Amino acid sequence: MxxxxxxxxxxxxxxxxxxxxxxxxxxxxxxxxxxxxxxxxxxxxxxxxxxxxxxxxxxxxxxxxxxxxxxxxxxxxxxxxxxxxxxxxxxxxxxxxxxxxxxxxxxxxxxxxxxxxxxxxxxxxxxxxxxxxxxxxxxxxxxxxxxxxxxxxxxxxxxxxxxxxxxxxxxxxxxxxxxxxxxxxxxxxxxxxxxxxxxxxxxxxxxxxxxxxxxxxxxxxxxxxxxxxxxxxxxxxxxxxxxxxxxxxxxxxxxxxxxxxSRIAIYPPPHVHPPVVQPNTAGEKYGELTDNKWTAPIDERSSLSTFAVDVDTASYANIRRMIRQGQAIPKDSVRIEEMVNYFDYQYAQPTDEHPFAVHVDSCVSPWDSNNRIVRIGIQGKEIVREQRPATNLVFLLDVSGSMNNANKLPLLKQSMQYLLEELNENDTVSIVVYAGASGLALPATKVDDIGRQKILEKMNSLNAGGPTAGGQGIQLAYKQAQENFKKEGVNRIILATDGDFNVGVSDNASLTKMVKEKAKSGTYISVLGFGSGNINDAMLESITNNGNGNYSYIDTIKEGRKVLLEDMMGTMVTIAKDVKVQVEMNPNNVKAYRLIGYANRMLPPEAFLDKKVDAGEIGAGHTVTALYEIIPADGKPFGTDIDASRYFKKPEVKPNPALKESKEMMFVKLAYKQPDQKIEDESTYFTVPFVDGKSEITTDIQFATSVGLFGMVLRDSENKGNGDLAKVLSLAKSGKGTDGKGQRAEFIQLVEKCIEKE
Incomplete structure (x- = not known):
């Protein structure tokens, strides 16, 4: 049989x-x-x-x-x-x-x-x-x-x-x-x-x-x-x-x-998993977020909106975990751009010399019919799998006592198997572990059939215990990565932890400085977050933002498969770095605007032309989506009329005379560097003008808008207008469209669960 x-x-x-x-x-x-x-x-x-x-x-x-x-x-x-x-x-x-x-x-x-x-x-x-x-x-x-x-x-x-x-x-x-x-x-x-x-x-x-x-x-x-x-x-x-x-x-x-x-599990979980501890978010740490405010384009500076791209998805997976467990969701845990970027959108591949394509479309704002939503979509170029460069990977695994839970170390071991199946004999894997002290559990090992078996056996032998010397572990991981550095390949540390660093170099400033310096030498770091109760989300996000990496949160084995199998190429292979977006608003057509999300990724206008400014990275096949809410110009000033003319002069709108009658709503500009370029090298620039033609609404933009509104409702944003969970649900169902992976159906279930809880 x-x-x-x-x-x-x-x-x-x-x-x-x-x-x-x-x-x-x-x-x-x-x-x-x-x-x-x-x-x-x-x-x-x-x-x-x-x-x-x-x-x-x-x-x-x-x-x-x-x-x-x-x-x-x-x-x-x-x-x-x-x-x-x-x-x-x-x-x-x-x-x-x-x-x-x-x-x-x-x-x-x-x-x-x-x-x-x-x-x-x-x-x-x-x-x-x-x-x-x-x-x-x-x-x-x-x-x-x-x-x-x-x-x-x-x-x-x-x-x-x-x-x-x-x-x-x-x-x-x-x-x-x-x-x-x-x-x-x-x-x-x-x-x-x-x-x-x-x-x-x-x-x-x-x-x-x-x-x-x-x-x-x-x-x-x-x-x-x-x-x-x-x-x-x-x-x-x-x-x-x-x-x-x-x-x-x-x-x-x-x-x-x-x-x-071959994806059928070969190495089982331990005989007895540690019990899952009922989560408590009181010990979790999230960076403070302040929503972007409405801005009126009344002069050159105020007409510019500049931000670094972000391909992280950790916030959505973490919020999903909290909703399923019936927990209250801290407002600062909701990073709307990461929620929107979790999902796939049907953006066309680039057809020119640039490593990514840019697409812009719009629709009526679901929470304020007088406003418009403009979506900027970036699609990274996909690469042929056989052409992937060789990789030098260092698994930096947290085996401290805080990882002694079934949804932490055991789930980490199972998830890592997906990544190993995608590697080959051109790749090497090292394992560094840290608890009370850090150590090299496995030196660089070629991922052929014998090596893969050896790596899996070593991973499955790990047990959790002791405090968390995360800073020491990162230092040892970078040392191991440098000793096995592949000049023409990918050099990356993959840190897997619940984020509880409490021994050694553990403050945000020191860790951020370390990973930023190491990124300049070509070794990047990505983070996989696990568990609940003591996850230091703020630190993990800071590490990846400064270490040219990606931040993902894994709450189930299905999410482990998504991150380490389906999204593996984008995580491993960077096609563009220091990617910045600057949107110039046309004051003739825009009374005011606000960028939804990206609150901690905003840059000053000068940063766009500054080649030394560190920004975000885009991997092979990655997509980045940004949503702007626009109040169309109607000849009236934005905000409440005031009169302080005795000491101040009202700023005047001075658009370029040549574009005075332009129908453009905005002018999208992008800057990026090739992965092998140095910090002092000049960026590459290109632009995409956008005229709001009020074209037919696609299911893609409907669904992206529903996710953005969901984030605003969870944050209880003052900008959500008449938006509520019922409107989120209606939008999501209308925008479900093709959903082969079931991710949009899962989102709909989460919204329904939130409605039931009300």
Missing amino acids: DKHKDQLLDDLLKEHAKHGAGSDETFLKELDERLAAQEKVVKMPKPQQSPGTRWALGSGIAACLAIGFSVHYFTKTNEEDTIAYHDANLEVLVADAILELPIEAQVRPMAPKPNMAQLASTRSENESALSDVSKPRMYEGEQTAAQTPGNSNRLLGDKPSRSYEEDLSVGGYSDGILRGKDSEKKEKSDSLERKPSAPSGSMAKVLASNVVSPQQIPMPAREVKELSIALDDHVLGYAGKSKRQNTPESSLLGRDANVAR
């Missing part, structure tokens, strides 16, 4: 890669259905026990319990030890039942644990399960060499897998991690974890605290199942086709069927 499944999966993937028809979502749904048709589960009949057998078994269990209680009495162990011991035995019995529930039921607060009588009864009816207590539990995706000799693509599964659509529809649970109860349980759970009499007590307590009563979950009969191929997001990382149908398989977004097949 296994061979039939393997052959079927192989044929289907090859067929999809060859013909490239249909969306990824449709393909995966069909694939799941066809495999399900092959699935056969053989149920063994429950053995019939005679009264004598049941009496003997009951007597044996009673004797064991009596001995256990005697030992407990004489050794004076506390009540928690006894609970942990029985919970350890209960773990195998209830885990399968819990995992078979709908995801909503798994993460919802459950009924209390069964009492001792129920436990004894359960043991009696599941005698065969008791013998498995001392054996490691096989989680989804886990396997051993003895069970799968010579076949790295086979997967042991002990439950039917969820479908791709189900993963998209369930908020906050695409990583396959059971969530525990409130954070107030953490101290008690930790104390149980340290008791030698109950080695699996803490995990058992998490499981037991979430189990429903026996009336809600009947204990399943023992089953013998065939090997199943799980197709959900946390096992099969099939990236699918390009967002554009005409992208060839050999291009940036193309995928080979064999690569997709």
Whole structure:
């Protein structure tokens, strides 16, 4: 049966890669259905026990319990030890039942644990399960060499897998991690974890605290199942086709069927994940944001709006996590440009000598019908995958005690596997870890078949513990990157952390200065944020802004796949650096304007022509979107009329006489440098004029506008006009359009969740 499944999966993937028809979502749904048709589960009949057998078994269990209680009495162990011991035995019995529930039921607060009588009864009816207590539990995706000799693509599964659509529809649970109860349980759970009499007590307590009563979950009969191929997001990382149908398989977004097949998890998560601690945002740090104000173009300086591009997406993923967990969202965590830039838009590729194309369009403002929304879209050039330069990567991994949580270090290990699959023998990977002290866990290793195995084994051997000497780790990572520097290649540090730097060089100013200096020498740094409760978002954003990198936040394994597989080329390969945008408003057609978002990326007008000013980077295939709200000129002054003419003269509007009758609304100017240029080299400039022709509204601009409005509502911006969540939802549904990756549908679900909470 296994061979039939393997052959079927192989044929289907090859067929999809060859013909490239249909969306990824449709393909995966069909694939799941066809495999399900092959699935056969053989149920063994429950053995019939005679009264004598049941009496003997009951007597044996009673004797064991009596001995256990005697030992407990004489050794004076506390009540928690006894609970942990029985919970350890209960773990195998209830885990399968819990995992078979709908995801909503798994993460919802459950009924209390069964009492001792129920436990004894359960043991009696599941005698065969008791013998498995001392054996490691096989989680989804886990396997051993003895069970799968010579076949790295086979997967042991002990439950039917969820479908791709189900993963998209369930908020906050695409990583396959059971969530525990409130954070107030953490101290008690930790104390149980340290008791030698109950080695699996803490995990058992998490499981037991979430189990429903026996009336809600009947204990399943023992089953013998065939090997199943799980197709959900946390096992099969099939990236699918390009967002554009005409992208060839050999291009940036193309995928080979064999690569997709190899994405089946080889290295499982640890036997027992640390419990997920209920998040608390009180310890999280966000940089202060002040929304851009309305500006009237009354002179040369005020007519210019200048900013550095930003391709980060961390803010949206972080907000998504908080919405799913029912948390209040700090206003300063909402960076609207990162929310808008999280999504794909259908911008055309560049056709000239520049590494990116610029597109401008407009629509009526949904929250103020008197105003206009102008969208500036930048599309980075995609490169052929085989032409990617060699890379020198240094994984800088946080293994401090704060990472000891299932949505931190274990999720980091799983996510990193996607990136490793995209590397080849021309690339090298080093691993630097830091906790109480930093160290080189793995020297530079070539990513061939042997090297990839070695890297994965090293990553999966890492454990969390100790304080966070992040500054020391960064210094060692840069040293390692310099020793293996590839002159004609990509040299990048990938820092993965929850952002809790508390030992060594840890203040923002020192770290920022360090990464800025190292970026000048050609080594860039990107950051992956994990977890909640103590994430130093302000520091991580500052590091990437000054280190020529990208800042992403990973809350699920699906997001790990997006960041480290689908967006990998853009993260790795920079096609333009120090990219600045300056928009010159025509005062004849614009009364006032404001840039939505980019509050901490604004630059003074002089910076646009200053070649030494550091700005943003654009990677291969990256898109950047900026939204302006415009109040059209109507012959009246902007703002409240005042009269201070006794001491001041009113500024006069002095447009260029040659353009006095111009129909242009704005003049978009861009500056950039090639990746290998030095700081003292001159930038390249080009311009794009824009006339507001009030063309037909596209679904793309509708959806981008809905995301921008959502950010303003979350920030409770004074500029949101009559915009609210209902309007956000209506706009998002109208602008959903083609949504092969399900990202827009997921956004709609988040907005609906916010509406339900109101």
